[in-house]
Amino acid sequence: MPLSLDTHIFGSKGPRKITILLYNVEKxxxxxxxxxxxxxxxxxxxxxxxxxxxxxxxxxxxxxxxYSLALLENHAIQPSHKNFQLVITNGDHEEDIVMQFGRIDDNNFALDYRYPLTAMQAFAIALSSFHNRFRT
Structure with missing residues (x-):
């Protein structure tokens, strides 16, 4: 599962651009x-x-x-630069949300995902949002 974390979308303090490539098991x-x-x-x-x-x-x-997203209303999500939604764009330009990750409080986050992601893939992607936190 290649994961690309590009530079921030709107400059150094804005949200990151994430691209994930998965093998399509149907092809x-x-x-x-x-x-x-x-x-x-x-x-x-x-x-x-x-x-x-x-x-x-x-x-x-x-x-x-x-920066904010209209996150799904399953959880009381607080604003955070770690919040993100992942989408697959269909041919008719509609976006299917396949994962969302959001801060609930200082120490808790909510992770929702669906096919084509597995639990392990979704968890690994969510952990990637913390990659700068532990750098010195």
Whole structure:
């Protein structure tokens, strides 16, 4: 499961851009050639057996001075730069939310996910939102 955490979308303090590539189990997987990577295949447009999942871009709220998402109402989510939603874009430009991660309070977060993600994949993606927290 290649995970790409690009630079922040709106500058160094804004939300990150996340792209996840999963193998589509409904399509045959073509073998990679020697010295070829999944990300190179995807960037070249040859990775038709992959599902691309991206984070939904948050909107900056001038009143509260934070980026925010309209998170699903399953939990009392607090504003946080760690909150994100992952979507798959369909051919008709509709977005299917396949995962959301949000802060409930200082020490608790909510993680909701569905197919095509597994519990292990969703948990690993959620943990990636903490990657800068422990750097010195």
């Amino acid at each position: 045959p997987i073509h073998p990679l050639k020697e010295n070829e990577t999944i990300i190179e295949e995807w960037r070249a447009g040859r990775a038709t057996d992959l599902i691309e999942i991206k984070n939904k871009t948050p909107v900056y709220n001038e009143e509260s001075k934070i």
